[in-house]
Amino acid sequence: MATYAEMQDIFNEISQDFRYDHELNGCLNCGICTATCPSAHFYDYSPREIVQLLWTENVEQVYNAMQEKIWACAQCMTCAARCPFRNSPGGLVMIMREVAIKHGFESAKQVLRPFGRVMLKLITTGNQLSPDMIQPDAFPDWGPNIQKVEGDLQTLRNAIPVKTLQTVETAWEVSLKTSVEMYTIWEMTGVLASLETMDENLYDVIEDFIDEKREDYEDWLEEQEED
Amino acid sequence: MANDDIRNAGGNMNPGFSNTDGQGIAGHGSFFQPTDLSPEEAQAATEWVRKEVDKRRYQNEERVEDIREHMWELEKEGEIIVHRITDDMEPKEVEMLYGWKKRIPTKQLWHHKSCGQCGNIPGYPASLLWFMNKFGFEPGKDYLDETDQTSCTAWNYHGSGIGNVESLAAVFLRNFHQAYVSGQQHGHDAGHFFPLVHCGTSFGNYKEIRQYLIESAELREKVTKILDKLGRTVDGKLVIPEEIVHYSEWVHVMRHRIASELQTIDMSNIRTTMHVACHYYKMIHEDAVYDPDVLGGNRTAIGTALAQALGSQVIDYSTWYDCCGFGFRHIISEREFTRSFTIDRKIKVAQEEAQADVMLGNDTGCITTMDKNQWIGKAHDQNYQMPIISDVQFAALACGADPFKIVQLQWHASPVEELVEKMGISWAESKANFEAYLKEVEQGNIEYLYNPELAYGGTN
Numbered sequence: 001m002a003t004y005a006e007m008q009d010i011f012n013e014i015s016q017d018f019r020y021d022h023e024l025n026g027c028l029n030c031g032i033c034t035a036t037c038p039s040a041h042f043y044d045y046s047p048r049e050i051v052q053l054l055w056t057e058n059v060e061q062v063y064n065a066m067q068e069k070i071w072a073c074a075q076c077m078t079c080a081a082r083c084p085f086r087n088s089p090g091g092l093v094m095i096m097r098e099v100a101i102k103h104g105f106e107s108a109k110q111v112l113r114p115f116g117r118v119m120l121k122l123i124t125t126g127n128q129l130s131p132d133m134i135q136p137d138a139f140p141d142w143g144p145n146i147q148k149v150e151g152d153l154q155t156l157r158n159a160i161p162v163k164t165l166q167t168v169e170t171a172w173e174v175s176l177k178t179s180v181e182m183y184t185i186w187e188m189t190g191v192l193a194s195l196e197t198m199d200e201n202l203y204d205v206i207e208d209f210i211d212e213k214r215e216d217y218e219d220w221l222e223e224q225e226e227d
Numbered sequence: 228m229a230n231d232d233i234r235n236a237g238g239n240m241n242p243g244f245s246n247t248d249g250q251g252i253a254g255h256g257s258f259f260q261p262t263d264l265s266p267e268e269a270q271a272a273t274e275w276v277r278k279e280v281d282k283r284r285y286q287n288e289e290r291v292e293d294i295r296e297h298m299w300e301l302e303k304e305g306e307i308i309v310h311r312i313t314d315d316m317e318p319k320e321v322e323m324l325y326g327w328k329k330r331i332p333t334k335q336l337w338h339h340k341s342c343g344q345c346g347n348i349p350g351y352p353a354s355l356l357w358f359m360n361k362f363g364f365e366p367g368k369d370y371l372d373e374t375d376q377t378s379c380t381a382w383n384y385h386g387s388g389i390g391n392v393e394s395l396a397a398v399f400l401r402n403f404h405q406a407y408v409s410g411q412q413h414g415h416d417a418g419h420f421f422p423l424v425h426c427g428t429s430f431g432n433y434k435e436i437r438q439y440l441i442e443s444a445e446l447r448e449k450v451t452k453i454l455d456k457l458g459r460t461v462d463g464k465l466v467i468p469e470e471i472v473h474y475s476e477w478v479h480v481m482r483h484r485i486a487s488e489l490q491t492i493d494m495s496n497i498r499t500t501m502h503v504a505c506h507y508y509k510m511i512h513e514d515a516v517y518d519p520d521v522l523g524g525n526r527t528a529i530g531t532a533l534a535q536a537l538g539s540q541v542i543d544y545s546t547w548y549d550c551c552g553f554g555f556r557h558i559i560s561e562r563e564f565t566r567s568f569t570i571d572r573k574i575k576v577a578q579e580e581a582q583a584d585v586m587l588g589n590d591t592g593c594i595t596t597m598d599k600n601q602w603i604g605k606a607h608d609q610n611y612q613m614p615i616i617s618d619v620q621f622a623a624l625a626c627g628a629d630p631f632k633i634v635q636l637q638w639h640a641s642p643v644e645e646l647v648e649k650m651g652i653s654w655a656e657s658k659a660n661f662e663a664y665l666k667e668v669e670q671g672n673i674e675y676l677y678n679p680e681l682a683y684g685g686t687n
Contacts, residue, residue: 018392018439018443018445018446019392019439022442032276036548038549038550038552038554038568038572039554039564041568042564042567042568043564071556074550074552074553074554074555074557074564075385075386075554075555076505076506076509076550076553076554077431077505077506077509077510078505078509078548078549078550080509080510080512081505081508081509081510081512082276086290086291094384094385094388097387097388098388098391100388101387101388101389108388111556111560112387112388112389114559114560115383115386115387115389115556115559115560118383118386118387118559119383119387119389122378122380122383126377126378127342127346127377127378128342128343128378128380128382128383129342129343129346129347129382130342130346131346131347133346134346134347139599141562141566141600141602141603142599142600142602142603142640143601143602143603143640144602145602145640145642146599146640147637147638147640148636148637148638148639148643148644148658149631149637149658149661149662149665151665155665155668155669156637156665157349158668158673159632159661159664159665159668159673160349160353160635161353161356161357161632161633161673161674161675161676162349162352162353162356162372162675162676162677163372163675163677163679163681163682164340164345164372164373164374164682165345165349165352165353166673170346171340171341171342171343171344171345171346171347171378172340172342172345172374173374173682174374174376174377175374175375175683177375178374178375178376178377178405179377181401181457181459182377182398182401184453184456184457185394185397185398185401185453185457186394188397188452188453188456189390189391189393189394189397189453190391190393190394191389191390191391191394194389194391195389198389
């Protein structure tokens, strides 16, 4: 259990984010945000509560909300579109999630465990989703009619009349140079460091992959020079 | 009331509300009581919300800054380069929420693809490119689809929290720098191609990130170092597009030309409902298209105006404003939430209230969510089935595009067969033709919408 001082530090980190004053302008507890919130239908979650906890600087309850509640938000931003104060409860949740990850909260680790495959795909290829991830065996709840023409996946993808889409392992063909540029962004913005905090094994796999891709790119550059 | 008093006040929330432990919501307890409004009063209150809050009439223009004014100032001060919409792009003007004007370029477009569309709903981008060809656009001059681009990474960010404003901003600037310079390898000047964003979440994210970049000198300084390292600045400056433009805005401004020049199928017997992506109009909501003649000007005109222009019947339904239930994280790891919400608040309502033949969308996640999460409803005797496709696929069908080769309906799980048949197109015949085409594909005889070399920087 965190001490009050530690919880205060967490709160300070949230409230010092440059977006904080942009996303929180006041609150009269009107509840329009919660009335319209899809997650409030299903979870013990209320955007009005999140706003009030931050607005009243309730550092203990803010800390508690970061253990689970903030992960209920569906990020639709209906709350932001409707708030008479132009607050963005969904935007505040994102700041809180970022801080939870930065500090390696156990709750965040648990919540994000099923996200590993998406993360691996995104970080290493620059695409978040690919055709080979959306196969019927991964989604039995989507039913038997998930694809209306049977056939080899690569052949079906080749039947899309757009060259960049004739891929299986990425949503579109991303050039190697582009992916390598993306790795630099991940490194320089601290995203890889966040991943290391959250899931060391996944981080190791990604690092190996990135090293390999960078070598491929260097080789390609050398080939170009020789030509 | 002091915080401690509020925290200790306790209270009993209504069953079914978010807190039922008798302690009230943390810090805000028993003084929140049921309003006990009569049904008539509740209806009147709801109407007020619909009329006023949904359009935010009382958050008028004076209280909202037009970030574009600051953008032009930054350019004057030599801090950034604004990627301009030129007359050559033949822009059309639209009205946004507060009556502000936005110019939508109709030509010289750099297709910024969507990972969800390309990976899962490929008929979405294919239909869009098909339309550009039908209008006589020349690939490599009037539009470009190339491999040098990444996802916006915002799906991951909103789902997992991995990522941050700096990474999102760097990705935004990297991709849009590429859009800015992309024309040069095809014999055009810098700035020839203007980015056309396919994904709704990318659109919302990019609008937000552009605002942060314009407002925060600190953010600009941080990301300039990254973009410099990547060689993605111009004269040491960041390149920011004059407008963030969503593909559905292009479809919107082209709708009358689509209907008058290309439409071949009478759509008057088709009952349509529209679901507009939350991230299209709820993020930076002042930057979304409204039309006083569409839905009373109270809701964004995107999608609906197209369905009207095509002559279909547009049917309203009570949960129009609701999210689809995608949730970014939820569709992967909270699937009970996603499918319950989409069935209860979208599919069921559109079917029972509107008796719709189709639900149209303008984004990736919504269409995936609503399309794929119908069959599972049978587990709870919720037999609601409805075709789900995008606005541009719907328009392409109305204009005679092949349901398989172009609109790629074979990837949809919802009963799109019924819609196609109702439009007078034989599903069985189209499918048989496509299966024959697959044999050609296996032999390497592939039909393309543009010369594939263009995707790699080559020429026509």
